[in-house]
Amino acid sequence: MTYNVNDQRAEVRDLEEVLKLPDDQLSRIFHNRTVSIPVSALHALRQELVFSIGEDRTKGVFIRYGWHTGVTEGQKMRELNWKSEEELVMAGPMLHKMHGHLDDVIVEEMKYDDEDAINYIRAAWYNSYEVEKQLEFSGPADQPVCHTLCGFASGYLSSALGRPMLVKETKCMAVGDDNCEMVCKPIEDWGTDEHENTYYQSSSVIEELDEVTAKLKRERDYLTTAHDVHKQMMEIILSKKELENIAELLHNTTGLPIFIEDENHNITAKCNGTTIDFDLRELDTKVTHFFELSGGEGLLRTPIYFENKIRGYCSFVYTGGSRPTPLEYMIIDQTSLTASIVLLHENIRIQTAQNIRRSFLADILDEKMDEDELYKVAKYLDFNPEGDYWVFTMEKMGNEDELNLEIEANEKVLKHVNMFFKQRGIETFASYKFSQLIVALEDRPDNIMMKDKPGMINALLKHCREKYKNYKFNVGVSSVENNIRSIPDLYKETEIALNTRTDDSGGNILYYDDLGVEKLLFQISDQSMLNRFVESQIGDLLEADKHDELTETLKCYIENGMSINATSKAMSMSISGLRYRLEKISDLLGIEMDDTKALFSIYMALNVARVKKKS
CATH class of the missing domain: 3.30.1380.20 (Trafficking protein particle complex subunit 3)
Incomplete structure (x- = not known):
């Protein structure tokens, strides 16, 4: 049976009737034309x-x-x-x-x-x-x-x-x-x-292609900008400019506040107008990371690696809830590498300068340079040969049993001390001998810290104690002399000052200018004369006093103005016990305990004997 599409569509009324038709006729009922x-x-x-x-x-x-x-x-x-x-x-x-x-x-x-x-x-x-x-x-x-x-x-x-x-x-x-x-x-x-x-x-594929093209254009713009930043950073490296130039370049490129800090979170560079109201110690990271802070603020931070250690961080500051773009991630990663290279150059430059200055100071102390050569090197290092100079010597007391450990420790302390003065704009030349760190400084009145030497040295000691908790430090400070040639004598003054310290606990700062007649006694080159002087003054006392009880009592008595009451309080001793000891000392030395002249000489001998015993 043949079905006309127009006629039969109206006649077919139920599913069974439709489905019983042959496939070709069923298809023509619903389609004018079918393609197989x-x-x-x-x-x-x-x-x-x-x-x-x-x-x-x-x-x-x-x-x-x-x-x-x-x-x-x-x-x-x-x-x-x-x-x-x-x-x-x-x-x-x-x-x-x-x-x-x-x-x-x-x-x-x-x-x-x-x-x-x-x-x-x-x-x-x-x-x-x-x-x-x-x-x-x-x-x-x-x-x-x-x-x-x-x-x-x-x-x-x-x-x-x-x-x-x-x-x-x-x-x-x-x-x-x-x-x-x-x-x-x-x-x-x-x-x-x-x-x-x-x-x-x-x-539409065309629409998708347009979207891809737009994305690729953005990526191309990112790469172009990143390349330009990279090129300018290389110029900064080659021109030996500082981190401040990097911060300025990044700010001009991104429009963001920028700052760079060291590993101790001290700000070393930043662009103008950047304020840091964050506790940076809580924002350490080993990789580039975005920190969301309160008030819609944020920090994109990346570590700066040098010698396989984190030596600082570079940060972009965001406000108003804004977040970093892919371009800013690319730029800050480049910044980390560039800053590492800058630090490498800076470290090489500083090490080279310090090595030259160390050698210069060693040659001065050993008096290996004639006057003309000394003046030429001083001027090259930007020191005035006719300026005022002073020296301090720092004794480091630790437990290094091996020579290589002591040398390594000395290098670390020397580097730390040099950095301390560099950060404060003070030029020095330093070296070390065994456990002594020797620092020579030009006394420049235009530096504020130079006007307060005790405050500056106390700050240095505090700095060293915090960094090296296993060591104790004593410092001997020289007088000030006009001319760089006086440095060997100034160094001897620091040794004399250190030799007069009264205990071995560490932490003393001793000034040569505060010494009395000890200045002369410890400059006597013939040590036999000092030995004879000590023997003549207190030899019998030292021989009889095996536990130093009488010696310490005599020293305290003289330092308290030969007052029995003051000495008794200072030593927490009964007056009767003190009188007994003083009488015994008087008998051993053959002097009266109110003889000022004799006790002055004895006091000098006590100081010499104490230093010689310690050394």
Whole structure:
């Protein structure tokens, strides 16, 4: 029996009658013209698309192809009279099979909403053409592959039911399931996180290319700017400029407040107008990191590495809740490398200068240079040969048993002391002998710290104690002499001052200018004369006093003005006990305990004996 499309469409009224027609006649009822596409051709097309536009976009193409086919079928089927909405839905699987998409469809579950409208369908698919070709040519898949089937079912049900429906494949034989399974629900019931809906939205490749082009342009601009910054940083390195120039360059490029700090969080460079109201000690990081702070502020920080250790940080400051751009991440990473190179150059320069100055001081102390050479080197090092100079010697007391450990410790302390003075704008030349650190300074009145030598040396001692807690330090300070040639004599003055310290606890600062007659006694080159002087004055006392009780009592008595009451209090001793000791001392030395002249000489001998015993 032959059917005219225009005539027969009106005569066909129920599903059974429609489905009993031969396929070619059934097709002509709903289509003016049908093009047959082999499954192998569809698969080849899919492979071409995957190669050209990628897996994800190819999935979208086949979903939309199925969608448009399904919408067309659904619209035509709605023109027929159906006993129920369910009967209209059941026509969809037959049309699915008619197009050759699969061999069979079994609707396993169907639900209705409160208004008796279908809002849920679950069905099993068997022998999908897309699964067949996937397994034949590519093997098992990681994700469901029945994209045309999902698109057709979504388009048909949306058109047939008159409301947006979305089908998702929940099982697929291509990933190892026994059969394929689809679930259909209204789009809104899938929730806002359902990604599948995006495949039904047609997008232009040209638009995507425009977006990619714009992104690439931004990346190119980033790289161009980063290259320009890198080039200028190299110029800074080659011109031997300081970190301040880097901070200024970064600020001019990014418009952000910038600052650079050392490993102790002291600000070493910053651009104008940068204020730091943060506790930087809580913001340490081993990699580039963005810290969100209170009040909408933030810090993009990167560590500056040198000699495999973090030697500081560079930070960009953000306000108003703004965050770093990819360009700023690129720039700050370049900054870290550049700052490391600058620190390397600075370290080499400082070490070279310090080595020259160390050698210069050693030659002065050993008196190896004639006057002309000494003056030339001094002027080269920017010191005035005719200026005022003073010296201090720092004794370091520790527990180094091996020579190499002592040398290493001396180098560290020397570097630390040099950095202390450099940060305060004071030029020095320093060296060490064994456990002594010797520092010579030009007494320049234009430096504020030079006007308060005790305060400056106390600050240095505090600095060293905090850095080297295992050591104790004593400092001997010379007088001031006019001419750099006087440094050897000034060094001897520091040794004399150190020799007069009264205990070995460490932490003493002894000034040569505060000494009395000891200045002369300790400059006597013939030590036998000093020995004879000590022997003549207190020899009998030293021989009898094995535990130094009488010696200490005599010294305290003289230092307390020969007052029995004051000495008793100072020594926490009874007056009767003190009188007993004084009488014994008087008998041993053959002097009266109120003989001022004799006690003065004895006091000098006591000091010499104490120093010689300590040395």
